[in-house]
Amino acid sequence: SDHLLEYPIGPSHMDWHKLYPALIPPEAETSIDGAKQVEIVDIGCGFGGLLVSLSTEFPDKLILGMEIRVQVSHYVEDRIIALRQQHAPEGKYNNIAVLRANAMKFLPNFFKKGQLSKMFFCFPDPHFKIRKHKARIVTSTLASEYAYLLRPGGIIYTITDVLDLHQWMVRHLEAHALFRRLPKEWEDEDPCVKIMRKDTEEGKKVERNNGDKWVACFVRLDHPE
Numbered sequence: 649s650d651h652l653l654e655y656p657i658g659p660s661h662m663d664w665h666k667l668y669p670a671l672i673p674p675e676a677e678t679s680i681d682g683a684k685q686v687e688i689v690d691i692g693c694g695f696g697g698l699l700v701s702l703s704t705e706f707p708d709k710l711i712l713g714m715e716i717r718v719q720v721s722h723y724v725e726d727r728i729i730a731l732r733q734q735h736a737p738e739g740k741y742n743n744i745a746v747l748r749a750n751a752m753k754f755l756p757n758f759f760k761k762g763q764l765s766k767m768f769f770c771f772p773d774p775h776f777k778i779r780k781h782k783a784r785i786v787t788s789t790l791a792s793e794y795a796y797l798l799r800p801g802g803i804i805y806t807i808t809d810v811l812d813l814h815q816w817m818v819r820h821l822e823a824h825a826l827f828r829r830l831p832k833e834w835e836d837e838d839p840c841v842k843i844m845r846k847d848t849e850e851g852k853k854v855e856r857n858n859g860d861k862w863v864a865c866f867v868r869l870d871h872p873e
Protein backbone atom coordinates (compact mmCIF):
# COMPACT_ATOMS: atom_id res chain seq x y z
CA SER A 649 0.00 0.00 0.00
CA ASP A 650 0.97 3.67 -0.23
CA HIS A 651 2.93 3.82 3.02
CA LEU A 652 5.45 1.47 1.43
CA LEU A 653 5.99 3.75 -1.54
CA GLU A 654 9.12 5.84 -1.67
CA TYR A 655 8.91 9.37 -2.91
CA PRO A 656 11.17 12.42 -2.65
CA ILE A 657 10.17 15.40 -0.52
CA GLY A 658 10.44 17.52 -3.68
CA PRO A 659 11.58 17.26 -7.32
CA SER A 660 15.13 18.40 -6.59
CA HIS A 661 15.54 15.56 -4.07
CA MET A 662 14.90 12.81 -6.58
CA ASP A 663 17.86 10.64 -7.57
CA TRP A 664 17.31 10.35 -11.32
CA HIS A 665 20.76 8.83 -11.89
CA LYS A 666 19.41 5.59 -10.44
CA LEU A 667 16.82 5.42 -13.23
CA TYR A 668 18.85 6.78 -16.15
CA PRO A 669 22.44 5.86 -15.23
CA ALA A 670 23.81 6.31 -18.76
CA LEU A 671 22.29 9.76 -19.23
CA ILE A 672 22.21 11.43 -15.83
CA PRO A 673 25.41 11.73 -13.80
CA PRO A 674 25.33 10.77 -10.10
CA GLU A 675 23.96 13.49 -7.84
CA ALA A 676 22.98 15.62 -10.83
CA GLU A 677 21.20 18.77 -9.74
CA THR A 678 17.97 18.21 -11.66
CA SER A 679 16.67 21.57 -10.53
CA ILE A 680 19.35 23.38 -12.50
CA ASP A 681 18.04 24.50 -15.87
CA GLY A 682 19.73 22.68 -18.69
CA ALA A 683 20.12 19.40 -16.78
CA LYS A 684 18.30 16.56 -18.53
CA GLN A 685 14.86 16.06 -17.02
CA VAL A 686 11.99 13.68 -17.51
CA GLU A 687 9.62 15.22 -20.01
CA ILE A 688 7.25 12.43 -20.97
CA VAL A 689 5.32 10.26 -18.53
CA ASP A 690 3.17 7.19 -19.04
CA ILE A 691 0.73 7.02 -16.14
CA GLY A 692 -0.16 3.42 -15.21
CA CYS A 693 2.31 2.08 -17.76
CA GLY A 694 1.41 -1.59 -17.22
CA PHE A 695 3.89 -3.86 -18.99
CA GLY A 696 5.73 -1.04 -20.75
CA GLY A 697 4.86 -1.47 -24.45
CA LEU A 698 4.29 2.25 -24.91
CA LEU A 699 7.56 3.15 -23.17
CA VAL A 700 9.56 0.88 -25.47
CA SER A 701 8.08 2.45 -28.60
CA LEU A 702 8.35 6.01 -27.29
CA SER A 703 12.03 5.38 -26.54
CA THR A 704 12.96 5.16 -30.22
CA GLU A 705 10.40 7.78 -31.30
CA PHE A 706 11.96 10.33 -28.91
CA PRO A 707 15.58 9.23 -28.44
CA ASP A 708 16.56 12.63 -26.99
CA LYS A 709 13.86 12.78 -24.32
CA LEU A 710 13.71 11.16 -20.91
CA ILE A 711 10.55 9.09 -20.60
CA LEU A 712 9.15 7.64 -17.37
CA GLY A 713 6.52 4.98 -16.78
CA MET A 714 4.70 5.08 -13.45
CA GLU A 715 3.08 1.89 -12.22
CA ILE A 716 1.51 1.10 -8.89
CA ARG A 717 1.75 -2.72 -8.98
CA VAL A 718 5.06 -4.00 -7.60
CA GLN A 719 5.40 -7.09 -9.77
CA VAL A 720 4.43 -5.23 -12.91
CA SER A 721 6.94 -2.45 -12.22
CA HIS A 722 9.63 -5.13 -11.64
CA TYR A 723 8.72 -6.78 -14.93
CA VAL A 724 9.11 -3.46 -16.78
CA GLU A 725 12.39 -2.78 -15.01
CA ASP A 726 13.76 -6.17 -16.15
CA ARG A 727 12.43 -5.59 -19.65
CA ILE A 728 14.26 -2.25 -19.90
CA ILE A 729 17.51 -3.66 -18.48
CA ALA A 730 17.40 -6.51 -21.02
CA LEU A 731 16.77 -4.09 -23.90
CA ARG A 732 19.64 -1.86 -22.76
CA GLN A 733 21.98 -4.86 -22.66
CA GLN A 734 20.85 -6.16 -26.05
CA HIS A 735 21.30 -2.76 -27.65
CA ALA A 736 24.35 -1.63 -25.70
CA PRO A 737 26.48 -0.99 -28.83
CA GLU A 738 23.92 1.54 -30.14
CA GLY A 739 23.21 2.91 -26.67
CA LYS A 740 19.46 2.47 -27.11
CA TYR A 741 16.75 2.41 -24.41
CA ASN A 742 18.77 4.40 -21.91
CA ASN A 743 16.11 7.10 -22.03
CA ILE A 744 13.25 5.04 -20.56
CA ALA A 745 12.68 3.96 -16.97
CA VAL A 746 9.91 2.80 -14.69
CA LEU A 747 9.03 3.91 -11.20
CA ARG A 748 6.68 2.23 -8.77
CA ALA A 749 4.39 5.03 -7.67
CA ASN A 750 0.82 6.00 -7.03
CA ALA A 751 0.39 8.61 -9.74
CA MET A 752 -2.77 9.89 -8.08
CA LYS A 753 -0.88 11.07 -5.04
CA PHE A 754 2.73 12.07 -5.45
CA LEU A 755 3.32 13.56 -8.91
CA PRO A 756 4.34 17.05 -7.68
CA ASN A 757 6.96 15.35 -5.49
CA PHE A 758 8.67 14.11 -8.64
CA PHE A 759 8.16 16.88 -11.20
CA LYS A 760 8.26 20.62 -10.99
CA LYS A 761 5.83 23.08 -12.53
CA GLY A 762 5.81 22.97 -16.33
CA GLN A 763 8.39 20.19 -16.53
CA LEU A 764 6.35 17.78 -18.66
CA SER A 765 5.58 17.98 -22.37
CA LYS A 766 3.45 14.84 -22.69
CA MET A 767 1.36 12.74 -20.31
CA PHE A 768 -0.16 9.44 -21.44
CA PHE A 769 -3.22 7.81 -19.90
CA CYS A 770 -3.59 4.57 -21.81
CA PHE A 771 -6.46 2.26 -20.96
CA PRO A 772 -6.72 3.45 -17.34
CA ASP A 773 -8.68 1.29 -14.92
CA PRO A 774 -12.35 2.09 -15.59
CA HIS A 775 -13.73 1.86 -12.01
CA PHE A 776 -17.24 1.18 -13.32
CA LYS A 777 -19.25 1.59 -10.11
CA ILE A 778 -20.43 5.11 -9.35
CA ARG A 779 -19.03 5.04 -5.82
CA LYS A 780 -15.64 4.15 -7.35
CA HIS A 781 -15.61 7.04 -9.85
CA LYS A 782 -13.51 9.14 -7.49
CA ALA A 783 -10.72 6.58 -7.99
CA ARG A 784 -10.56 7.42 -11.69
CA ILE A 785 -7.22 8.83 -12.82
CA VAL A 786 -8.83 11.88 -14.43
CA THR A 787 -10.90 14.06 -12.10
CA SER A 788 -11.29 17.84 -11.83
CA THR A 789 -8.74 18.01 -9.03
CA LEU A 790 -6.22 15.83 -10.81
CA ALA A 791 -6.76 17.79 -14.06
CA SER A 792 -5.51 20.88 -12.18
CA GLU A 793 -2.47 18.93 -11.04
CA TYR A 794 -1.78 17.79 -14.60
CA ALA A 795 -2.11 21.40 -15.81
CA TYR A 796 0.45 22.43 -13.20
CA LEU A 797 2.94 19.78 -14.33
CA LEU A 798 2.51 20.28 -18.08
CA ARG A 799 4.12 23.20 -19.85
CA PRO A 800 1.92 25.38 -22.09
CA GLY A 801 1.60 23.50 -25.38
CA GLY A 802 2.06 20.18 -23.55
CA ILE A 803 -0.31 17.35 -24.39
CA ILE A 804 -2.49 14.94 -22.42
CA TYR A 805 -3.14 11.74 -24.38
CA THR A 806 -6.01 9.47 -23.41
CA ILE A 807 -7.20 6.18 -24.90
CA THR A 808 -9.68 3.64 -23.55
CA ASP A 809 -11.99 0.90 -24.78
CA VAL A 810 -14.66 1.94 -22.26
CA LEU A 811 -16.99 4.53 -23.78
CA ASP A 812 -18.29 5.73 -20.41
CA LEU A 813 -14.73 6.36 -19.19
CA HIS A 814 -13.85 8.13 -22.45
CA GLN A 815 -16.83 10.46 -22.03
CA TRP A 816 -15.88 11.01 -18.38
CA MET A 817 -12.28 11.98 -19.25
CA VAL A 818 -13.43 14.26 -22.08
CA ARG A 819 -16.00 15.93 -19.81
CA HIS A 820 -13.52 16.60 -17.01
CA LEU A 821 -10.68 17.80 -19.21
CA GLU A 822 -12.90 19.92 -21.49
CA ALA A 823 -14.41 21.57 -18.42
CA HIS A 824 -10.94 22.63 -17.29
CA ALA A 825 -10.00 26.19 -18.28
CA LEU A 826 -6.41 25.20 -19.08
CA PHE A 827 -7.14 22.36 -21.49
CA ARG A 828 -8.55 22.34 -24.98
CA ARG A 829 -9.39 19.15 -26.88
CA LEU A 830 -7.46 18.67 -30.11
CA PRO A 831 -9.38 17.87 -33.30
CA LYS A 832 -9.51 14.50 -35.06
CA GLU A 833 -7.27 15.84 -37.86
CA TRP A 834 -4.54 16.51 -35.26
CA GLU A 835 -4.94 12.97 -33.84
CA ASP A 836 -4.62 11.49 -37.35
CA GLU A 837 -1.28 13.24 -37.89
CA ASP A 838 0.29 12.69 -34.48
CA PRO A 839 2.78 9.76 -34.24
CA CYS A 840 2.07 9.18 -30.52
CA VAL A 841 -1.61 8.54 -31.18
CA LYS A 842 -0.63 5.73 -33.57
CA ILE A 843 1.80 4.33 -31.00
CA MET A 844 -0.72 4.30 -28.16
CA ARG A 845 -3.32 2.64 -30.39
CA LYS A 846 -1.05 -0.22 -31.48
CA ASP A 847 1.86 -0.63 -29.03
CA THR A 848 0.22 -0.69 -25.60
CA GLU A 849 -0.49 -4.19 -24.29
CA GLU A 850 -4.12 -3.24 -23.64
CA GLY A 851 -4.42 -1.75 -27.12
CA LYS A 852 -3.26 -5.06 -28.62
CA LYS A 853 -5.75 -6.99 -26.49
CA VAL A 854 -8.62 -4.75 -27.61
CA GLU A 855 -7.46 -5.18 -31.23
CA ARG A 856 -7.56 -8.99 -30.90
CA ASN A 857 -11.11 -8.75 -29.55
CA ASN A 858 -12.17 -6.29 -32.27
CA GLY A 859 -13.07 -3.75 -29.60
CA ASP A 860 -13.38 0.03 -30.00
CA LYS A 861 -10.61 2.40 -28.96
CA TRP A 862 -11.65 5.88 -27.93
CA VAL A 863 -8.95 8.54 -28.20
CA ALA A 864 -8.98 12.10 -26.85
CA CYS A 865 -6.02 14.49 -26.69
CA PHE A 866 -5.84 17.86 -24.97
CA VAL A 867 -3.40 20.75 -25.23
CA ARG A 868 -2.34 22.63 -22.12
CA LEU A 869 -3.17 26.29 -22.78
CA ASP A 870 -1.01 29.24 -21.84
CA HIS A 871 -3.86 31.10 -20.14
CA PRO A 872 -7.38 30.08 -19.10
CA GLU A 873 -9.83 30.47 -22.01
Ligand code: SAM
Binds near residue numbers: 714850
Ligand atom coordinates in the same frame (compact mmCIF):
# COMPACT_ATOMS: atom_id res chain seq x y z
N1 SAM B 1 -1.26 1.57 -19.88
C1 SAM B 1 -1.10 0.13 -19.97
C2 SAM B 1 -1.60 -0.36 -21.29
O1 SAM B 1 -2.31 0.41 -21.98
O2 SAM B 1 -1.31 -1.50 -21.67
C3 SAM B 1 -1.78 -0.59 -18.79
C4 SAM B 1 -3.26 -0.41 -18.67
S1 SAM B 1 -3.92 -1.25 -17.24
C5 SAM B 1 -5.59 -1.50 -17.62
C6 SAM B 1 -3.95 0.06 -16.02
C7 SAM B 1 -2.64 0.13 -15.25
O3 SAM B 1 -2.63 1.27 -14.40
C8 SAM B 1 -2.41 -1.06 -14.37
O4 SAM B 1 -1.15 -1.63 -14.64
C9 SAM B 1 -2.50 -0.50 -12.95
O5 SAM B 1 -1.70 -1.20 -12.01
C10 SAM B 1 -2.03 0.92 -13.16
N2 SAM B 1 -2.50 1.90 -12.15
C11 SAM B 1 -3.74 1.99 -11.66
N3 SAM B 1 -3.82 3.02 -10.77
C12 SAM B 1 -2.58 3.57 -10.71
C13 SAM B 1 -2.03 4.65 -9.97
N4 SAM B 1 -2.78 5.36 -9.12
N5 SAM B 1 -0.72 4.95 -10.15
C14 SAM B 1 0.04 4.24 -11.01
N6 SAM B 1 -0.44 3.20 -11.73
C15 SAM B 1 -1.74 2.87 -11.60
